[in-house]
Amino acid sequence: MSTRALPEAIQAPPSRRSDGISGFLFALPHLLLFATFVLVPVLYGLYISLHRWHVLAKEHPLIGLGNYGAALSDDIFWIALRNTIYFVVLIVPLGNLVSLLLALGLASVQRLGTFYKIVYYLPVVISIAVVAVLWRWMYNTEIGLINLYLGTVVGWLRSIGLPLAPFEPLPWLSNPSWVMPSIALLTVWWTAGGNMVLYLAGLSNISDDYYEAASIDGANAWQRFWAITWPLLRPTTLFCLVFSVLGAFQVFGQSYVLFTSIQGGPQSGPARSGLTLALYMYLQGFRQYEIGYGAAIAYLLFAIVLVLTILQFRLLSNRDDATAKA
């Protein structure tokens, strides 16, 4: 990769002088760890993807791009890709909006701030095994808490005379077209606290002086948000957006907890509606032991995300330049 091919957001501004070897020495401790535990496995995974590689088999014949071809002509791969993209489209705006709103709320309250912060963050610390059980209870059509309370609310609204139809329990996890929205909702609960912390860090970076000045000028809260918070928060927003797109493409845990972690049903939701690419890779690699095929799926996903990320960086950094010059 040449420097010129790099998106500008990744490039550091040119320094005035060279720092010689010390730069490299500073990076070295991390580089050693990185080379051993990331780079080598990544390259080895790439190597595996070029072979027909069953974990238990003694022979791993080289088949070139055979696994990649097989994946592209596998309709389940395309179902998984479609589900993944649907998830990205749902969660990136929704998740970031919720996280940003939470952070704004936290930055604005004068009391109970720590309480709210902990509450919003708590779901992040809950073990995957428990999230699985809890949310399968919550989403259960017949006995799930969500449907119970929705039913109660609808019943109450009817009793005070609103013309509503009787409540029909929502098929959160049993209707294929509900599955991805249900997963997105679970994701917001489970992960909003993470991005919230990033947004909070960004907000804490904006000086109160700006707001004081704006208040003196008579700007209302809405105007202050658009004039100060939003533009100054841009680096954070971009960072969160880029990483949530990245994370969303690699979504795995949510489908895993809802469908795969406890055996006894199809492992990817009704009509494979909860099957994401990362989950498909896992099922192929770890449940079918076809790690050659699983790795090929992973690198196809990598290629898609790489292109998207470069596009994102290009788009965003160009606009950054424009704002900087304006």
Add this chain to the structure above:
Amino acid sequence: MRTLLRRSQIWLHIPMFLLAVLFLAPLLWMISTAFKAPEDIIGGLGTMQWLPRPATTENFRTVMGRAEEFPIWRWTFNSVFVSLAVTLLVLTVDALAAFAYSRLKWRGRDQIFALLVATMLVPGQVLLIPSYLLIRRLGLFDTYGALIFPAAAGAFGVFLLRQFFLTIPVELEEAARLDGCGPLGILRHVILPLSKPALATLGIFTFMGTWNAFEGPLLFTDTLTMRTLPVGITIFQGRYNIEYGPLMAAAALAAIPVTIAFLIFQRHIIKGISLTGLAGR
């Protein structure tokens, strides 16, 4: 920020409180389940019966009392130790590296950084099998090394810190240089003090990520005493029979140390920059 929405605090608290209730609801159910007897757990589903009747500490005693079967304190120690070690390691090496990628000029810097960024796009699950091989090869299998080093090797922290370091004005650095500071001095006396929010954020992310990590610790360790909490407590979650009560009790216990860690780190996010009085960019 504090002046924003000052007069409408009450209208702020209403939605925030409602949201807090929604976020808490599944966790409250978890805690109440932890105090329920088996028939109450099953009977309570589908009834909106939040309070255990009668409340029992049986599940907690099951979880804590059978150290042979579930050495939960050892698992807690493992989780705390590993998460702390990874966090310290990441904060140290990533800060050094981020400094090198943002503030120093050296041959190959941008190429290597691009490589770091590119690897972040590879789905993590693909690394598991090669990492397993590697860890066995390096003799790290079933040791703390297997839990710590792979977890600290990612590029996310370098990326996060570098983006933050880039926003710190070069003028401050130049001033320090004139005062005779070397690169290490600049990092210590200029960059790091200004980066507390970023470091705290990275600390939180790393600590939580390591704490919750599941597949790596499962595959890279073997013995009961080397398990971490998330791996350990899956023992209550069988294929056929889930022991709901002990599972919830263990999860509730497991959440306590991480919550404390979060409390400690998060203070720096708000305080960091406003203390130094150097805001904006």
Add this chain to the structure above:
Amino acid sequence: MRALLRVLRTRFYPVLALFCVGLFTSGCSSQRNSNNQTTRTSDGKILINFWNGFTGPDGRAMEKMVARFQKQNPDVAVRMQIIPWGTYYDKLTLSLAYGGAPDLFVMHAGRLPEFATFDTLQPLEKLYATAQPPVQESDFAPVPWRATFYNKHQYALPLDVHPIGLYYNTKLFKEAGIVDAQGKPEPPHTFDEFLNAARRMTKDTNGDGRTDQWGFVFTWQRTNWLTIAGQFGASILSPDGKTSTLDSPPNLKALQLMHDLIYKYKVAPKPEGVDAWLAFRQGKVGMALEGIYMLASLEEQKGLPFAGAPVPQFGPMKAAWGGSHLLCQPKGISPQQSEAAWRLMRFLSDDSLIWARAGQVPARLDIRRSPQFTSLPVQAQFATQLPFVQYEPLHPKSNAIFPLIEPGIEAVLLDIATPEAAMRDASRRVNQVLERP
């Protein structure tokens, strides 16, 4: 110093590359578990690592048996590891392929052909031949005994059989008047009796216009389907194991019947995956078909009036899904360790009455016929089905084809595909997998 650093810098890229290649190629050659060394503890005992997925009450029963073994065999130290089934095979497979395998492990009957095909299991003929006291085929139920063989080698000692059976709620049966002459709840034997009972228990108890008590519920669709399909004489694969027979009429009939229970007779709710079992545990469902391993958790739950019976006959013949836990050793285990592990295997087999109480049918006939076993109400009922228990196909690709079939079964039960369409699609996918080398 400076010069040294400069050298380091100019040499850095080649060094990094070499470093990568070194680790990379060293990882290439797969490391089989070929150490013939005997592992011992510090005090000189032979160390046996024993892996299984027995969580909950099963695990506690197994712990007890292992503890008893240790008392009688002071020269052996057993280190038992419980890895929940959900991730058990992930870990077992990696350890068998790349080192770190246990000395004794549990394997399901349906998975043995796959692991045997890849030559990861130790053939046990020698141990069988020299066993004292001898192990005989006639000691074991024939179904699990046959499952220990693959390609003429015997790879395992059968521990148990866990068949599916009918669990029914005796309180709901009494309320609906489904009782015999003495007023005891009477489980159904035929499809007509089953449907009649299910209809009488399906109702709206709180008058909100929605059914909230069901006669029947589908829990684990795989086992429910295999049972009913088996009763219609359906098979999954052709006898030579080379093509799918999923779209053959017997299977379509079975699936249609399962579909009709929900949509035509309306005696079962739409499926909710394995969580549907909760409804039975809550006492809101009259009948469910589940494995014998569910028994222990039902017994731990106070106040649920239930009983067990053989599966009613839905189709023209008798059949019930079952599985077996087999005890296996890894290929290349040292002779000493193998012998110690074998002693433990024999012990678990001899001692399987404890195991039966936890909710299993022992593979050993003498234990199954013992008065202690026949007095266990549910276990003894389920055990009567042993002659016609059917496993998942004992085929190396069994594990690969179920993920292709199960979405089809679920689609039928969710009424989003007809049995014909769902099974045509599943059949095509299964055939693709079977053709793959």
